[in-house]
Amino acid sequence: MSLSHGQLLVHCIRVLDSYNSDTQSVEEHVNKYLKNNQIYDDSDQTFIVEVFSECVRYSNLMQVVLDGFYAKDGKKTLRSEQNLYTVVCYLALFRLDELGMAHFRKFVSSQDINRMYRFLNFFLDEKNLLTWIQDGWEKYYEHVFVETNMISSIQRWMPELQEMIGQMKDKIANRLKPKRKNLPTTEMKPFNITQPRPRSIPIPEPIPKLKKHKPVPKTLYSEPKEFSQIKKSKESNRRIAEERLMEASGIKFACANPAKSEKTIEILNNIVSEEEAKLEFERHRANPPPSFLSREVPIKMNTATILREGNLYRKKEAEEIKKWENLEAGAKDASDFLKWQTEMRQQDLEDELAEIERRRLQGKLSHEEAILARQDLIQENKQKVKSMKEETEKMMQDYLQKKFSEEKEMRQLVEDTMQGHKNAKEATKKLREYKRKIVQEVNEESKELMKQALEEAEEEMRRRMELIHQIRAMEAVPIIRQKFVDLTATSGHGLLSEMSIAELRERLSLFRIAEKETEEQRRDDILASKQAKDQMLLETLETISKHRLEQTKSAAVRFECKKKGLIPKKPEIKDSKLLELEKKLEERKAQRKREQEKLKVVPSKQSVNQTRSLINQKKALEESRWRELEMTQERAARLMGDGVMKSQSASRLASASAILAS
Structure with missing residues (x-):
């Protein structure tokens, strides 16, 4: 429901x-009321309509309660x-089973508590309800209807209703619920256990x-003798190696290095x-063609090739x-055909x-039709809404x-039911008598059926x-089990293709003869086809050879x-522009060739002499270097032999000679 309980109750009161x-x-x-107040929710509408219609319908019952209330307890109420x-009386009488106690409590609590209490x-007091209120209701309705539909439903909910009234009374009197006493919490007590004996103190x-340690030896802080011995041995070994190196360098052969530098080799x-490049002794000569190409190989x-070539020549002949x-x-002129072709195009x-x-017009037409269809759909929807409203009104009336x-x-x-209670005793007596008669008839019929069943079984x-x-x-009659076979007789099954064994054998022999004849015929046909193919x-x-x-x-x-x-040559070009272009092209080619010839380098005698003189100078320099090196x-060898030079000076001299050599 979109409206609250209080709002629904207010609307019901206003309608009334x-x-x-x-x-x-x-x-x-x-x-009219729903339309004016704009209540469109279905559930709210149905609730208001039902409450209003039922209150109008049972207005006599409600008036009995209200008259008594205003006469006794409601003298001061408006x-x-x-x-x-x-409305509250109607909800309590007829709708309490449907609503339930929770919703009824909400309806009551939405109003003033003093009025409701x-x-x-007054209304739920059993002294009033079961005495004069019930008597007043029975003036308008039957005792059974009042008892079943009204009193019994209220009595079912009476405990919950009385509890609600008690709560309302306490609320009006501002009574508070007694607070619970704070019980003391349990205190923990240690268990009464025998205490253990204290442990004895250990001895x-x-x-x-600790024993006295030996003092550190003095040799720990001094350098060992082995290191000094190793140094001395290294120095002596180095001296011996240098002397041997000098001896080996003095024994070397004195030879010149004939290798030339890269620059001289390149020149x-x-x-x-x-x-x-100027010489042309060995030109490239092409190999002669092989001899087998001149011979005609068949x-x-x-x-396949014969048939293919024959078919080709046959097609050519047919075309010719x-x-x-x-x-x-x-031959006809093709102008008519071309004209017809243009016309058709x-x-x-x-x-x-x-x-x-x-297609364009169809698109416009479909657009217009779509607009019309949309308008029709809107109209149909309006009509449907109208019909639905009419149906709802009819349903309410129904x-x-x-x-x-x-x-x-x-x-x-x-x-x-009241009339039926009176006639029930007479009906039971008649039923008993009828059942007795039926039992007697059934016993007699069963005896007769048993006799008939025994006779049928016998x-x-x-x-x-x-x-x-x-x-x-x-x-007991003996059966002849021997079978006599007749080869000329049929089996007698009544089939269309039924035959005897003798006939079957004869047909098989004829079939074999026919197969042999067909085989011979096939062989003859194959030979004939081969001959025709050849x-x-x-x-x-023959045709191919003729054509070739x-x-x-x-x-x-x-x-x-x-x-x-006799074969005509190609016609010469007489166009002046093309001739001019050819001339220009030839001139450009000639000019390009001249430029290439100019750029060619021709060695002169002077340049050749200069290169030769440079080569001779270089050779002389190299010879002088080698001479100085030797x-x-x-000199170094002589000095070493005399013992004048030391090892260091000899090594310097050797390094200097190596630099000169390089």
């Missing part, structure tokens, strides 16, 4: 306040609040005394290559024949444009009529015994004409 039974009907008044009490305390152990190579042709036939018949274009225009009809049926049912046994005797007599291949080979002969003749004629110069080596 504004209702005038003389001028308005129930449905019209309710619909008469304008009677519709509030009417005063009314409910202390004696501390052991020499360039000079040699330039000189060799090509072996298989069946067709060409000549067309020429004989007279124009027509196709016009058709295509017409199709495009048609519901109210159904309620009234149910009440009438209930009254009739009560009357019928008859069945006799029939079975006769059948058994007949079967035994048939089994003949056809020979004919195609003609081709060779035509090729020879062309070759002779070419030799004699002299230094000899």
